[in-house]
Amino acid sequence: MRYSYYPGCTLKTSAAVLEESALNAAKALGIELVEQEEWQCCGAVFPLATDEIASFLSSVRSLDAARSAGEKLVTICAACHHVIKRANHVIQSDGEVRDKVNNYLELDNYYSGQGEAIHYLEMLRDDLGFDKLAEQVKEPLTGRKIAAYYGCLLLRPAKVMQFDDAEDPSIMEDYLSALGATPVEYPYRTECCGVYLSVNNEEIAAGMVKKIINSARRSGAEAIVNACPLCHYNLLELQDKTPQGEPVLPVYYFTELLEEALGVKREVEEKTR
């Protein structure tokens, strides 16, 4: 299996461990993720202004490049995936934006939304199949009680993202089951992590994180996994700490457990996490 791969900025900096573990695991699974040449920042936040096209250009360039290569475009960062998938939807549904973007980019072929952006998890679920994934697990995470945290970017808006049931998703739990872990379902797994409030109103964000962490702990979780660098930051930094300064509930990227289960875990320096 070969895919075009769009990393995004965060995966090259603060969330390097997400990229490294994802690529390492993909290699073990025989999946080739080819990083796109000269990819640009996705813009980080999906633009809601209807009269500007600049923020769609990067997404469309990447989508078009993948389409030209005859490959699906795989993303790992939830934020990048969100922006690219929604930009593609706008291109598919809004003729005016589509024309303007094409006029500006002057691509070899008119791009009308034929490209397909999928998240790494979707690649595992829909292309590889969780059943096939389970067959490749060498060190199953038997007995590990793991809580999946979804955040919002992968799920909503549900009609555009088409990732899973936004109110009652199951892809991460199914994924954890495939790795041999025991997924812990808890009520707050789809609640908001506080997003950028951690920058200007940390107290509110911390309250939201506390709810999530407490809910997961009460349901018996011994760790929490997620797919979004911002959720990861908030969940890790804003939760209560033990007297020793350790987080009360460890937070991992979903790919870290994948590496482990596939038996290809690397030594990771604690600060890159």
Place this chain on the structure above:
Amino acid sequence: MRRIGVFICWCGANIAGTVDIEKVVEESKKIPGVAYAGEYRYMCSEIGQDMIRDTIIEQNLDRVVVAACSPRMHEPTFRRAAESAGLNPYLVQMANIREHCSWVHKDEEEATRKAVALVRTAVAKASRSVELFSQEIPVERRALVLGGGIAGIQAALDIADAGYEVDLVEKSPTIGGRMAQLDKTFPTLDCSACILTPKMVDASSHPNINLFTWSEVEQVEGYVGNFTVTIRKKARFVDEEKCTGCGDCFEKCPSKVDSEFDEGLVQRKAIYVPFPQAVPNVPVIDKENCRWFVKEKCRVCEKVCEAEAVDLEQEDELLEKRYGAVVVATGFDVLGLEEFGEFNYGKHPDIITSLEFERLVNASGPTGGKLLRPSNQEPPRNVVFVQCVGSRDKSRGKPYCSKICCMYTAKHTVLLKEKYPQSQAYVFYIDVRTGGKDFEEFHRRAVEENDAIYLRGQVGKVFPEGDKLLVEGVDSLSGKTVQIEADMVVLAAAMVPRTDAPEIARLLTLGTDAHSFFTEAHPKLRPVETHSAGVFLAGACQGPKDIPEAVAQASGSASKALGILSKETLLSDPCVSKVDESLCTGCLMCIDVCPYHAITEKTIEEKVHGEVVKRVVAEVNEAVCQGCGACSVACRPGAMNVKGFSNEQILAEVDAVCL
């Protein structure tokens, strides 16, 4: 040369306010063939009609154009006026200069120019119109009522009381429908069963009503006055004549399955009577869940039946029946809540729908009327009611208001308080809508006397926490989020048509809206008729409705059906399709496009160069044809013409409007 009269109506200021009537009269006089043009303030008034009649005679007119409102309003009026002057009524043509002109334009000059063009168009059509004559069709003076809920029962009783025979066909094993599942009814708190069961018994014992329960309509053919309907009487596997209703069979039956009547809260047997007051009180075997039919083992019911009524060899029966009119009353379902994951419905026994709540408070329900939490059989203290689950929700549910939820939820809060005075009801709502006689008063009673706490806002999450349910929502009036520890959460799921509504619509050629509710012929003035003549609607199959509305509509449908049954013959509308056999090539495209199955093929013999040649042409059953014109559009050689709307007439109109 034709002698066409043009009559232009002011409709008070409705038309004259934007159209220069004098100018239209003047211009009309210039149109070739127009012998007379005049105006009057209200052409539909008695004076206006007299004017038309007298002018036809005085001016010796042979065609009439009335420029006024939509033909839907007054075409029959003006046709009658012309007829009284001895003119064939189908020689009257209307130009709609109100809805199509004065009401939609502001500029007088523009509107006047358009009014003149519309008159010119109508004159062009009228000059090519021919005399048409209605035919008499005999009427089969029996009625079919589809659906045995309260609407169907009421329609059947009304028709039967008027002296006509009715077949009442019900899909499930008993009549009674949704109303039989309810506990009390708003706003009077009458016991639902107490007012319904006498009607069920009346229906079953009425000499003019034949009950066909456990039966479905399989095929419908024919037309108003003469429907031929195939009914599948599903095998009950119990002989209705022999069965004494003792109940030994379902006592001993070993197979259990969720009870539809109790909304899956308890189980029933594979041989069962849905509820004790069922009519007929004869069990039925549900083949899918019966051990004998699934595994070919058991036959316990047969062994224990002393009356020897169980007959496992029984087969479905197909009955062919004829009717003059049909009342459709197929009722409603509750929206499935799979899309609404935030409520966790189906994942916790104390999260229920309002219909399940009805069963839980009902004396004949699974808890004998003691309202208990399904999880632990203890009385609930805090109960959260959520309104508009799937209603008024464009993104995941239905955009419409289900209409009855505000009232039944008010009723539920009152019932809860009656059973447990210490309890507390919370109601999350978007708006409280209590339009109806004594409805608002009832709702205020729930709030003021029963202390139900109404929170304007929606619920974002329901999840179990210990042995309670945590409900997180927002109170939009205070702008605060609310968290309630509840013992039970009751979801007012949207009302939707029965899942087989599209199939029924296909059988009877009914229109449906985007949600599969059947469409009435006119939303205001023909609320029980459909576009299929002789087929009428009653109850929630047409749109969300409460009991009194369903009953009123049922009686309305019955009286419309009686309007047909009380006649020995009906006059057909002559504006139907006609085949010009000399042009028809026998391609039979018209058969495929006809929504009413009115066209068939036939073989004709012709003499060509002295030889007799056989060929196939289309044939229209004029009694079935509704004059929609689909065949005329599809017909390549132009052999199909709708009388009164011939190709020649339409093209003349197009030419005239393009002048």
